[in-house]
Every structure is written in structure tokens, then in C-alpha cells.
Amino acid sequence: MKTSSTKDAGLDARRAALALLDAVTIEKRLLSEVLPSKTERLVPSERARAQRLVTEALRVLDRCDRMLGPHLTKRPAPHVMNALRLGVFEICELSEASHGVVNSYVSIMQERPKASHFKGLVNAVLRKVSDESAKWDALPAPMLPKWLRKPLLADYGKEVVAAIEAAHAKGAPLDVTAKGAAADVAAALNAEVLPTGSVRVPDGAQVTKLSGFEDGDWWVQDAAAALPARILAPQKGERILDMCAAPGGKTMQISAAGAEVTALDISASRMKRVVENLKRMYLPAIPVVMDALEYEAEPFDAILLDAPCTATGTIRRHPDLPYSKDGSDFPGLFELQEHMIDRALQLLKPEGRLVYCTCSLLIDEGEEQIRDALVRHPDLRVDLDALTIDGVETDWIGPEGLRTRPDFWADRGGMDGFFVTVLRRS
Numbered sequence: 001m002k003t004s005s006t007k008d009a010g011l012d013a014r015r016a017a018l019a020l021l022d023a024v025t026i027e028k029r030l031l032s033e034v035l036p037s038k039t040e041r042l043v044p045s046e047r048a049r050a051q052r053l054v055t056e057a058l059r060v061l062d063r064c065d066r067m068l069g070p071h072l073t074k075r076p077a078p079h080v081m082n083a084l085r086l087g088v089f090e091i092c093e094l095s096e097a098s099h100g101v102v103n104s105y106v107s108i109m110q111e112r113p114k115a116s117h118f119k120g121l122v123n124a125v126l127r128k129v130s131d132e133s134a135k136w137d138a139l140p141a142p143m144l145p146k147w148l149r150k151p152l153l154a155d156y157g158k159e160v161v162a163a164i165e166a167a168h169a170k171g172a173p174l175d176v177t178a179k180g181a182a183a184d185v186a187a188a189l190n191a192e193v194l195p196t197g198s199v200r201v202p203d204g205a206q207v208t209k210l211s212g213f214e215d216g217d218w219w220v221q222d223a224a225a226a227l228p229a230r231i232l233a234p235q236k237g238e239r240i241l242d243m244c245a246a247p248g249g250k251t252m253q254i255s256a257a258g259a260e261v262t263a264l265d266i267s268a269s270r271m272k273r274v275v276e277n278l279k280r281m282y283l284p285a286i287p288v289v290m291d292a293l294e295y296e297a298e299p300f301d302a303i304l305l306d307a308p309c310t311a312t313g314t315i316r317r318h319p320d321l322p323y324s325k326d327g328s329d330f331p332g333l334f335e336l337q338e339h340m341i342d343r344a345l346q347l348l349k350p351e352g353r354l355v356y357c358t359c360s361l362l363i364d365e366g367e368e369q370i371r372d373a374l375v376r377h378p379d380l381r382v383d384l385d386a387l388t389i390d391g392v393e394t395d396w397i398g399p400e401g402l403r404t405r406p407d408f409w410a411d412r413g414g415m416d417g418f419f420v421t422v423l424r425r426s
């Protein structure tokens with residue numbers, strides 16, 4: 001049963017937003033994993049409100065903490081801290097009436113025996129923050145948590161990391177990839193064709209209501225995420241393996257180009273989404289659910305390896321990531337990427353091309369993987385020429401491959417962080 005009454009509507013969304021923020025920051029769960037269960041009792045409009053609240057608050061969590069710092073002699077219990085953060089976000093960023101916000105979070109505190117004695121603190125601190133909300137706009141762009149900021153500083157330096165953080169705070173526009181001509185889709189959506197061929201849709205669009213969604217004219221895919229398959233340049237009749245395919249954005253690009261694509265993924269549930277997406281787009285592919293490291297087949301003309309990675313290039317879209325992770329699982333991913341490159345080379349024809357990519361900002365998952373692969377396979381080379389496709393700027397390309405960052409195309413709305421390269425045998 002859906003529980004939102006008009007009277008409690010704001011309260012229900014706030015309670016759910018707090019439960020979601022707790023799940024991310026305390027239980028270290030991804031927002032996408034917990035959203036359905038934590039919002040199932042809400043009516044759709046309140047569910048959307050709770051999701052928006054937590055997503056946008058996560059984007060500026062560091063600024064909320066800066067506003068709170070001077071008013072807290074000691075950091076309260078995490079659940080209480082999260083209520084304060086959401087309150088600050090609503091008062092300072094959304095300019096919500098402070099009495100309503102304060103009353104809601106105070107009553108939410110009362111609902112839990114262990115938090116109820118903090119209701120005075122929540123009340124007092126939020127009122128003080130409300131009095132100085134003018135300070136909010138002068139705060140610097142929200143910084144990433146230390147565990148992630150540190151390796152990025154080592155990879156890029158202070159200035160670039162600050163630019164990346166500023167881009168994270170802005171969020172991401174909606175990009176789509178056209179099955180046919182990008183210009184036709186752009187005209188139908190009143191949108192812009194980007195230099196790389198993706199279509200950038202004006203803000204505020206609801207995906208499923210956009211023209212051409214039902215007809216399978218396009219699919220949602222960030223402009224940077226569309227680059228690996230463009231660089232692969234699939235040809236009609238080629239046999240191509242998409243080695244980590246789900247949810248299928250790159251599989252669809254390869255299929256739309258007329259190649260015969262085998263879409264491989266270890267996850268049966270994620271492969272279901274590939275199949276659904278292909279069906280909506282009226283595109284063929286051969287789905288295979290299997291561990292890529294154990295997969296056997298006749299050698300392929302080309303392979304796309306979009307390896308499992310930290311996804312740190314997608315923080316604009318997933319601001320929960322820096323708070324639901326702590327980097328402890330990263331070394332395991334780096335090792336898996338290494339094994340996958342080696343396996344992909346075994347599945348490739350001698351004259352074939354391997355496109356390796358990760359939606360990561362970490363050099364360890366991009367440039368460093370390639371440097372190591374070139375040592376392990378002395379007959380391997382990077383095909384830099386293949387990277388210079390329409391819209392790719394020459395200074396994005398380094399000796400190991402192409403690097404995109406969220407602060408690129410800043411005046412256009414940015415792009416995800418990706419590393420892409422093409423490997424061939426000499």
C-alpha cells in the first residue's frame with residue numbers, strides 16, 4: 001500500500017531520503033541497489049522527490065559538512081549527521097522554508113529511540129545554519145572524500161582535480177546515441193549534435209516521454225561512453241565480441257553498424273537488460289552469459305573490452321559512489337582488468353583490433369594497464385591513429401590512449417571520464 005497522505009507528503013520523502021543517505025554513507029550501499037526497497041511505500045511523486053533530495057544532497061555533501069562544522073563541537077552519530085546534512089541542503093541549496101525543514105527533521109529524529117535525544121541539537125543547529133545561509137554560495141566546490149581525492153591528486157595535480165570536482169557538482173546532461181542519423185534525432189528532440197556525433201538533449205526531459213523512445217530511434221548514452229564503439233569502427237559483416245556488454249549501450253552501437261556482435265556478460269540479471277534494450281531498438285546480437293575469462297570461441301575480427309572498473313568517471317551521474325565505496329575493492333578490479341586484457345588477446349584474430357576502455361578517472365585502470373600490457377606482450381602496440389575520430393581533440397590523446405574527463409567541454413556541460421585505446425599486434 002502507498003502511504004503518502006498530502007499532509008505527510010514532505011515528511012515521507014524526507015524520511016526516505018534520510019534512509020537512502022544512511023544506506024549509502026553508513027551501510028556503504030549503492031543508491032541504485034537500495035532505491036527500490038527504501039521508496040516502495042511512497043507514491044511516485046514522493047519517490048521522485050526522495051531520490052532527487054538524496055542525489056542532489058550527495059553532490060554537495062562536503063559543502064553541507066562545511067556549513068555544519070562550526071556548529072558541532074563533536075560529530076554526532078551518523079544517522080543524526082545525515083539528517084543535519086539533508087536539512088542544510090534543503091535550507092541552503094533549495095531555499096526551502098526553514099521552519100518546515102527543521103520541524104520535519106526534528107520529528108524524524110523523534111521516531112527513533114536512539115536518535116530522539118538529538119532532536120534539540122538538530123533543531124538548534126539547523127536554525128543557526130538557516131540564519132547564515134547566505135554563506136552557502138561563497139563556499140568552494142565540494143571536494144571528493146580523501147580516499148579518492150588522494151590518488152586523483154597524484155594522477156592529475158591540484159588544478160585538474162578542482163576542475164573535476166566543479167564538474168561533478170554540476171551534474172550531467174542527457175546524451176543519447178542515434179540508431180540512424182544524429183541530425184534527425186537532434187531535430188526531433190530540439191537537441192544539439194555534439195562534435196563526436198552524440199546528441200545532447202535540453203535539460204528537464206523525461207526519457208520515456210521523448211520523441212523516438214518507443215520507436216527505438218535512440219538510446220541514452222553519455223557522449224564519452226559512445227566513443228569506444230565509434231573508435232572500434234565496426235564494419236558490416238565483421239564478427240565482434242563485446243566482452244563486458246551489460247547493459248548494452250556499446251553492443252547496440254556495434255549492432256547498429258551492421259556487425260555480428262556477441263554480447264558477453266557474467267551477470268544474468270544485467271544481460272536481461274541487454275536483451276530488453278536490443279528488443280526496444282530492434283537490433284540483433286548474440287547474448288552469452290559467462291565469465292569472460294572462461295569463454296571459448298573462434299577468434300574474432302575485433303573485441304571491445306569495456307572492463308569492470310571503479311566507475312569513478314561517472315560520479316556526475318552517480319554522486320553516491322564516493323560515499324558508498326572506500327577504495328578497498330579497487331586492487332581486485334585492477335587485477336581482473338589485467339587478466340581480461342590477456343584473455344581478450346587470446347580470443348582475437350592475429351590481425352584483429354582490441355579496444356580497451358574503462359569509465360574510470362584512475363590512471364591505474366587506463367594508461368597504467370596499457371603500459372603493463374605492452375610489457376607482458378612485446379608484440380602489442382597502441383594504434384594511436386585509430387583514436388583520432390571526429391570531435392576528439394588531439395590533446396586528449398596520450399601515448400597509451402585517449403583520456404576524457406568531466407571537466408572537458410565545460411561550457412557544453414562536460415562528459416564522463418573515460419580511458420579508451422586500441423591495441424594491435426605488430
Ligand SMILES: C[S@@+](CC[C@H](N)C(=O)[O-])C[C@H]1O[C@@H](n2cnc3c(N)ncnc32)[C@H](O)[C@@H]1O
Binds near residue numbers: 248264292309
Ligand atoms: C562497465 S560495465 C559494461 C558496460 C557496457 N559495456 C555498456 O556499454 O553498456 C562492466 C560489465 O562487466 C561485467 N563483468 C564483470 N566481470 C565479468 C567477467 N568476469 N566476465 C564477463 N563480464 C564481466 C559486469 O557484469 C558489467 O556488466
